[in-house]
Amino acid sequence: MNNSIKPVVVVSKCIEFAYCRYNNNIISSDVVKEMKDFVEFIPICPEVEIGLGVPRDPIRIVQEKDESLKLIQSSTAMDVTENMLTFAEQFLNSLKKVDGFILKYKSPSCGTKHTPYLATIQKGAAKLATGPGLFGKTVLEKFGNLPVENEGRLKNFRIREHYLTKLYTLTRFREVKTSESMHKLVKFQERNKFLFMAYNQEEMRRMGRIVGNASKKSFREVIEEYETHLHTLIAYPPKYTSHINVLMHMLGYFSDELSKEEKAYFLDELEKYRAGWIPLFVLRSLLKSWIIRFDQSYLKNQLYFDIFPEELMRFDLKDTWRGRSYWKK
Ligand code: SF4
Helix, strand or coil: HHHHHHEEEEEECCCCCCCCCCCCCCCCCHHHHHCCCEEEEEEHHHHHHHCCCCCCEEEEEEEEECEEEEEECCCCCCECHHHHHHHHHHHHHCCCCCEEECCCCCCCCCCCCCCEEEEECCCCEEEEEEEECHHHHHHHHHHHHCCCCCCCCCHCHHHHHHHHHHHHHHHHHHHHHCCCCHHHHHHHHHHCCCHHHHHHHHHHHHHHHHCCCCCCCHHHHHHHHHHHHHHHHCCCCCHHHHHHHHHHHHHHCCCCCCCCCHHHHHHHHHHHHHHCCCCHHHHHHHHHHHHHHCCCHHHHCCHHHCCCCCCHHHHHHHHCCCCCCCCCC
16 A cells, blocks of 8 residues: 555755765665665755766855855855755756655755854864755755655654654645545545544644534635644654554454453553553554454554555664574584
8 A cells, every 4th residue: 555655755866876975975875775666766966966076076064254154165165055046946946746855964065954054164164053054955945844854864763753654644645635635635634543643633633623624615725724734743753652542542442352361461561662661563563463353444544554665664684683693503
């Protein structure tokens, strides 16, 4: 099911796609490598696009006295600020479809945070502040509601899970929006019920009322209102306590089918999750096995269990009893 949707993601071209860094290098990222089979990537190198060759002398961001930012090649003192901003505007405006971004950490062009803003172009100049690069800044201004991350942060399991959840959910929503079908919007809200409950219960209810459309608004009005709340709902990841709430709700669907011992076992595992001893997927898997066993059709359709392809959250092989042996015979 997940394979039927393919998010469109703009990625810094030097991450896994081309040797286009200033020193003719490439950045390796296992996350981007694995996503290649599941995502439609649009690789782009803004510095090459504005005519800086490969290899090239590096460029830096200088913060002026009035706090404006200049993108300057230090060895030649060439100011490429306008070129970069014009390119960013034109490129981002030309995108017909986009669901997310993966951009190079700390780059003066692609960075989304932590890029140094320097006092001058001289070597060893003082760092006055940090922030996004000039292309990254334009991305955040135009597409701040979409998932935007750098390749380094995506190595973190939790950051990656939230990024992928947001990416796949907003891709599904884009398809509903394009379809202009109220029926598809109702289905979208229904299938995401438990996922949305985990993210933000209040927003989930508000969105339910918007979809209910008691005042008979047009699809356009409904979808615009809904989209604003969806962006609020999915902006930040759920707390573990919200997952516990969702899991308890789901357990209720099996109150007649499960034995006392099975319920007690689940509640014990839930306490272990609360204490941080086991991860969420242990409980999700347990519930999923009951959904299959009792053919629970409502829960079977919930995207909470099937947000994105599971291959994208693979563990490190060395943690799965594969790879080299640590014990010599
Ligand atoms: S960080 Fe951006 S501008 Fe720099 S090499 Fe990579 S893609 Fe090109």
